[in-house]
Amino acid sequence: MGTDRAPTLKEIAERAGVHVSTASRVLRQPEPADGWSESALRVRQAAEELGYRRNVWAASLRTRKTTTLGVVMPRLTDGVVATTYQGIEEAAARAGYSVLLSSPPDDADAQRDAIDLLAGRQVDGLLLSGLHAPAKAFVESLTVSVPMVTVTRHADAGLPFVGADDHHGGYLAARHLLDRGHTDLAVICGPDHATTSTDRLAGFRSALDAAGIPLRPDRVVSSAFEVDGGIEAGRRLLDRPDRPDAVFTVSDTIAIGVLGVARDLGLQIPDDLALIGYNDIPIVAQLPVPMTTVRSPARQIGATAARRLLDVVAGRDAESTRLPVELMVRATT
Structure with a gap:
């Protein structure tokens, strides 16, 4: 246009060949x-050609909306969590929304403070990831009145939820090990407050129950969702005379730690020990022994969660969604 001033709606409408009201409606929705x-x-x-930039704050005064979503997402340094967030941000941007992120510690009080902070910024809706079980009590204790959707971990508190079908993922892992003749099985879980972990363990147990194979109590150990946690839990399971012949871990990072323990103990994978992870982070297919794992669609989960929240913000019904998972069979089994 040869000038620094902002184009008017009339100028945009004339160039597009539409009425001014049509241009206004398109640019604000x-x-x-x-x-x-x-x-x-x-x-x-x-x-775009005329250099139009919407004044979000002025629009918010008219509509009482800020076209901003808040996201509470602990453990953003985790690759799976970061990929989920990427899906959220991409879907929000496509809908004309920006995102305010808070990544507090994986702690209930810290998450509650983050929710209060974002609600105070007048976000139009909140995506809550990494909720602590019992999440229903946590959600019911919140004092904010903002549309909310839970991501990856469910709350069973009447809020829409978007995540992976983790129960089925655990079932697939157990069924795969049973089909390969393994009967002395072990599971390394995540923290008890994570429904992702409890759902994966429940699915694993259901396959064993259907096959009439018991899961010994001492074959189930807990770990943080990190490599060091996998190392510690792996030693507890494997550095003993009666070690199991197969291990399922509820995250790939835990499984990588277990691989290190197996190497240090001189165990051959998969001859001495079969191993299955969960999530299918990019590195596991490139390991010296490529890892069998359950693929969880992290990016799609984030994008779907953002769209569900936008439905709630717009006053539409939003159903909970569990996205399908897939077993990726590689050399560790």
């Missing part, structure tokens, strides 16, 4: 589920 119409695409192209 998120992308419809079925995509933009031809006229709407012309409006958005004209706005």
Whole structure:
């Protein structure tokens, strides 16, 4: 345009060949589920060519919305968590929303403070990831009145939930080991407060129960979701005369720690020990012994959760969704 001033709606409408009211409507609404119409695409192209930038704060005074979503997501340094967040941010951006992120410690009080902080920033909705069990009591203790959706860990508190079908993932892991003739099985769980861990263990148990194979109490140990936790738990299971012949871990990072312990003990994978992880982070397929794991669609979970929250913000019903998982069979089994 040859000037630093912002283009007017009239100028955008004239370039797009539409009425001013049409241009205004297109520029203030998120992308419809079925995509933009031809006229709407012309409006958005004209706005981009003319250098239009929406004044979000002025719009929020008119609509009482900030077009901002809040995300509470502990453990953002974890690759799976970061990938989930990427899906959230991408889906929010496509709908014309920005994201405010808080990544508190994996602690209930810290999460509650983060929720209060984001609600105070007048976000239109909140995505809650990494909730602590019993999450229902946690959610019911909140004093904020903001639309909310839970991600990866469910709350059973009437809130929509988006995550992986972790129960089925645990079942797939157990069934795979049983099909390969393993009967002395062990599980390394995550913290008891994580429903991702408890659901995966429950699914694993269900397959063993159906096969009539017991899971000894001393074959179930807990670990933090990290390599060091896997090392500690792996030593407890493997550095003993009656070690199991197969181990399922509820995360790939835990499984990597177990691999280190097996190497130090001189165990051959999979001849002496079969091992299955969970999530399918990129590195596990490139290990010297590529790891069998359950693939969880982290990015898709984040994107779906953002769309469900936008449904709630818009006053629409939003159903809970458990996305399918897939067993990736590699050399560790």
